[in-house]
Amino acid sequence: MQLVEDHCAKTGQDCAHGRTACADCKVRLHSICAALEQDELHALEALSHPTRYGARATLFSQDEPADSVFNVTEGMVRLYKLLPDGRRQIVGFALPGDFLGLALMDRFGVSAEAVGDVSVCRFQRKGFAAYIDTKPHLLRRLHEFAGHELSLAQDQMVLLGRRSAEERVASFLVGLRERLARIGQKSVTLALPMSRQDIADFLGLTIETVSRTMTRLARDKAILIVPDGVRLLRPEHLEAIAAR
Amino acid sequence: MQLVEDHCAKTGQDCAHGRTACADCKVRLHSICAALEQDELHALEALSHPTRYGARATLFSQDEPADSVFNVTEGMVRLYKLLPDGRRQIVGFALPGDFLGLALMDRFGVSAEAVGDVSVCRFQRKGFAAYIDTKPHLLRRLHEFAGHELSLAQDQMVLLGRRSAEERVASFLVGLRERLARIGQKSVTLALPMSRQDIADFLGLTIETVSRTMTRLARDKAILIVPDGVRLLRPEHLEAIAAR
DNA sequence: GCGCGGTTTTGACGTGCGTCAATGTCATGG
DNA sequence: CCATGACATTGACGCACGTCAAAACCGCGC
The missing domain is CATH 1.10.10.10 (Winged helix-like DNA-binding domain superfamily/Winged helix DNA-binding domain)
Structure with missing residues (x-):
């Protein structure tokens, strides 16, 4: 996960260190930006809608059509599932650089709320998917990222089941x-x-x-x-x- | 998830119904085969090493280098993690058609054992990855599959944490x-x-x-x-x- | 049939965490 | 300054599930 470092070394910017976004890279693709050339980053950025959410704002909620993909750039997001009787399980906290709604089909199945104030880059799912289709190496990167998330989820299962x-x-x-x-x-x-x-x-x-x-x-x-x-x-x- | 049906309708075989593998498709790519043409399926099959495991046999174990990818064709596999003191959490059971080790980097982080007798198609990770790189639509399919697994994992978190x-x-x-x-x-x-x-x-x-x-x-x-x-x-x- | 080992079921009892309720802390605003 | 409300801490107690131990079951070989 030294990817950001790579990118930053390359661009001479410090987008990795949580202070500001890169001048040339508003999108915070921590885990994948190293796979992208400058012009690709710009292309992706052009697709994005930078958005801010106040504390407790809902980014999306379970069972709602999932037409967006999010890249968190600032703040923290809680991802959770609710049972009909109100019990809640938080399945993860998203930090800057994390993607939300990436590996998803047509429904989220999960809700997302801003913990404090949050900035994200929002993408239309369709446009994002179309762009990705033109960059196979980017898709591989996203796939690896999904694998990483799956591995975290499995660790969390051990925690919840046995600790x-x-x-x-x-x-x-x-x-x-x-x-x-x-x-x-x-x-x-x-x-x-x-x-x-x-x-x-x-x-x-x-x-x-x-x-x-x-x-x-x-x-x-x-x-x-x-x-x-x-x-x-x-x-x-x-x-x-x-x-x- | 009607994909097998699609494929089988196309080929006129009944590989979906757990009796035998297709004559023309030993690999049981239930969740992705619909994305493949016949010749692609054959190419994939040519890469595979069909293997059988007896009850309790180990397919791979956590912390071991993950140089293979598996496609289960018969039987059931348990995927688990062990804590140092012996506590065990099973993170999933794999059924025919499921992939193991797909979304992984260099280590599995999980162990896999045959529950009863099991047949799989094993692939060298490198060869599998190389083939996939030539078929972007296949990678997309695998990525969707990973998303599905992630969603199952999240459901399991709710189960373990709150039920x-x-x-x-x-x-x-x-x-x-x-x-x-x-x-x-x-x-x-x-x-x-x-x-x-x-x-x-x-x-x-x-x-x-x-x-x-x-x-x-x-x-x-x-x-x-x-x-x-x-x-x-x-x-x-x-x-x-x-x-x- | 009988004995044998492994697995499952059942019972009696213990305990870690949940529940309920009181109290404390702190920010906000009049 | 105090009142208010949201959240966190603490305490007393209960219970769902864990622990321990004793049957019961079920092939399997002889």
């Missing part, structure tokens, strides 16, 4: 840290813009269990709970719990 | 029935070649809970437990529980 509350919370923190590091934020202090309810719905727990578990980790000096986030005091310890 | 034991078992039975129906076995009597331990590890439960839950469903006359399988007596009832 204790403590292991879930530790994996969550460590996993988030890794993802943030990959897009240029390598701090040991993690921003957690999502609510405890979101974390609980992601980890298959309740608010209370998440809260108690974090308190316990804090008591053990593994983390420090700060406003809107967490500082990892003993990342090795968390990793040990997560890898268990 | 009761009864809901898990009912969804499992109904889901398996649907998948079997799609490959031509439309009976209300399901073969369950996998052990209770497998079912438990798939559903994030224990053997005992699976057993008790099935017994309860049987007492309620929703199912009838038969040797190595289950007959669905009131599928609507199960579907109601599963959809809940």
Whole structure:
């Protein structure tokens, strides 16, 4: 996943580090931009509709026709499924550089909401697909990306099916840290813009269990709970719990 | 997912119905063969190494280099992940027509074992990739297939994170029935070649809970437990529980 | 038939996490 | 400054599912 670095080295821009979008590359195709030449990037950008969403805004919702594809450029998006009785499972959080609705047919099957304020590049599905058809190597890249997502989903299955509350919370923190590091934020202090309810719905727990578990980790000096986030005091310890 | 039907109508063979492979199509590309012309199918078949595995044989295992791609033609394969302490999560069961190792990079991250006896077409990853590069429409198909798998994985996350034991078992039975129906076995009597331990590890439960839950469903006359399988007596009832 | 090993079922009991409810924290706004 | 409301934490308690252990079942070989 050094792809952005590649691209940035090539263009001399720092679109990877979360500050601004490239002057020549508003679209944040972190995981695939290295496969694209400059003119291809521009072509893709020309197709995109840059859009902003406020906190809690809905990008799309399950069972609705999926006529758009999104590339997140700023902020965080929660992807979730609702059961008829209101139970919710968050199936993922999308960060800058992530694609939404890529590997989809005609329905999403998943809903997406902005966690805080969010910027995206939206594409008409049809136009996007048509462009991709002209760039086979780009399609391969997208396919690899889908494989990566599938692998994350499988890890999440293990977490939900077989791990204790403590292991879930530790994996969550460590996993988030890794993802943030990959897009240029390598701090040991993690921003957690999502609510405890979101974390609980992601980890298959309740608010209370998440809260108690974090308190316990804090008591053990593994983390420090700060406003809107967490500082990892003993990342090795968390990793040990997560890898268990 | 009527694709096999399309292909079979075209070729006049009945490769879809689980009896034999097509005379002209040993490879069972259920989900993609409709995208292929006859000569393309033959080209693909020429690349394949038909292989048989006995019960419990390992097709590949997590952390091992993934140099092959598999197309299941007969039998059932369990895909699972192991935690260091031996806990196991089955992330899926592969049926005839399914691909294994498709959307993968250099490692599988997942292990695969034959449940009973299994036949597959194995491909060298490199050769397979090279062939696919010459057929962009085939790659698109594979990509759609990956999207379908991702969607199944997300459903499984909801199941593991938010559903009761009864809901898990009912969804499992109904889901398996649907998948079997799609490959031509439309009976209300399901073969369950996998052990209770497998079912438990798939559903994030224990053997005992699976057993008790099935017994309860049987007492309620929703199912009838038969040797190595289950007959669905009131599928609507199960579907109601599963959809809940 | 009988014994044997593996799997499944059943029962009695334990516990990790869920539920319910009270309390604390913090931002917002009058 | 206090009132308000949203969210997070904490505590007391309950329950669905896990654990442990004892049958029961089911080929399979002799």
